[in-house]
Amino acid sequence: MKPLELSCITGVWKTALGILDENMAGIGSDLQLWFPWGGVWRGHDRNGSLPPTDFPDDLAKPGVTRFGGRFWKAFSLNGITWLLSIRAPMSASAGMESWEMPRPAEDSLRMLGDFVRLECLLGLTMKILENQSREHIGHWDRVRNLSVAIGSEMGLSVRELADIELAAMLHDIGKVGLPEELLAMAGPLSAEDRKKVEAHSLIGSAMIREIPGMEMIAEIVLSHHEAIDGSGYPRGLKFAEIPFGSLIIAVADAFDAMTHYRPYAIERTYHESYNEIRRETGKYAPEVLAALERVLRRLGILEAKPLVGTSEDW
Numbered sequence: 542m543k544p545l546e547l548s549c550i551t552g553v554w555k556t557a558l559g560i561l562d563e564n565m566a567g568i569g570s571d572l573q574l575w576f577p578w579g580g581v582w583r584g585h586d587r588n589g590s591l592p593p594t595d596f597p598d599d600l601a602k603p604g605v606t607r608f609g610g611r612f613w614k615a616f617s618l619n620g621i622t623w624l625l626s627i628r629a630p631m632s633a634s635a636g637m638e639s640w641e642m643p644r645p646a647e648d649s650l651r652m653l654g655d656f657v658r659l660e661c662l663l664g665l666t667m668k669i670l671e672n673q674s675r676e677h678i679g680h681w682d683r684v685r686n687l688s689v690a691i692g693s694e695m696g697l698s699v700r701e702l703a704d705i706e707l708a709a710m711l712h713d714i715g716k717v718g719l720p721e722e723l724l725a726m727a728g729p730l731s732a733e734d735r736k737k738v739e740a741h742s743l744i745g746s747a748m749i750r751e752i753p754g755m756e757m758i759a760e761i762v763l764s765h766h767e768a769i770d771g772s773g774y775p776r777g778l779k780f781a782e783i784p785f786g787s788l789i790i791a792v793a794d795a796f797d798a799m800t801h802y803r804p805y806a807i808e809r810t811y812h813e814s815y816n817e818i819r820r821e822t823g824k825y826a827p828e829v830l831a832a833l834e835r836v837l838r839r840l841g842i843l844e845a846k847p848l849v850g851t852s853e854d855w
């Protein structure tokens with residue numbers, strides 16, 4: 542499980558790591574924060590994802606270590622060990638090796654620790670779904686990533702992004718009780734089976750609503766299969782009635798479903814999928830589709846995976 546790469550782009554992480562960076566500036570430069578599961582965050586790179594790196598175990602010992610022109614120090618807070626690394630200034634004296642973490646920096650790491658736990662717990666829950674059927678493997682994680690990317694592209698607030706991120710992770714949690722045979726069914730579903738599958742947004746949202754403070758997330762999950770023309774489910778809401786987060790997750794969900802394995806359809810290229818999704822004008826919000834296009838173009842995804850055949854649209 543690698544929650545870092547995704548959460549790094551949310552405001553929660555940006556805020557906490559920004560505080561950390563600010564408060565460490567007096568000790569050294571080029572702050573890096575290494576995570577127990579192998580990722581690294583570098584203070585000067587505020588734009589998000591970085592490649593996972595092997596955690597240097599030998600540096601995670603008590604006290605400050607000097608290595609490669611940097612100071613390394615492990616901090617254990619609330620059961621999570623973080624390894625901080627800063628470039629030692631030219632004038633670094635022996636005394637500097639005993640530096641302590643400033644209180645606000647420590648608080649920000651504590652907050653991140655709590656958030657990491659929540660993320661991992663939610664991720665663990667989604668593993669149950671992954672074990673149930675192949676189509677769920679990694680789906681929740683990719684939808685989460687893409688939803689946050691679209692939301693950021695649209696300039697949503699940190700709070701909105703955090704809600705969308707959690708809702709995207711959990712959007713299909715209500716499928717957890719469905720029989721495996723039903724999820725793996727290749728042909729069209731009978732009316733009765735369709736009803737059972739469609740109940741997942743209601744069930745998932747009812748499960749999430751039990752958690753204090755997650756009411757908005759429950760609302761977003763409830764409406765992630767609504768369509769702007771009112772043809773969606775479970776309530777047949779129209780555009781203005783659908784929570785904005787649900788509109789974003791609907792697009793990310795559909796795009797991921799098109800580009801990855803499904804028992805009932807062949808996988809398409811990114812380009813084909815994007816062309817198909819934007820033709821469904823009654824289903825998805827135009828501004829969300831426009832943001833999806835900008836994200837895909839910026840990431841080079843459309844260009845990297847050109848259409849098999851030709852497209853008159855591009």
Ligand SMILES: [Fe+2]
Nearest residue numbers: 712713765766
């Ligand atoms: Fe769903």
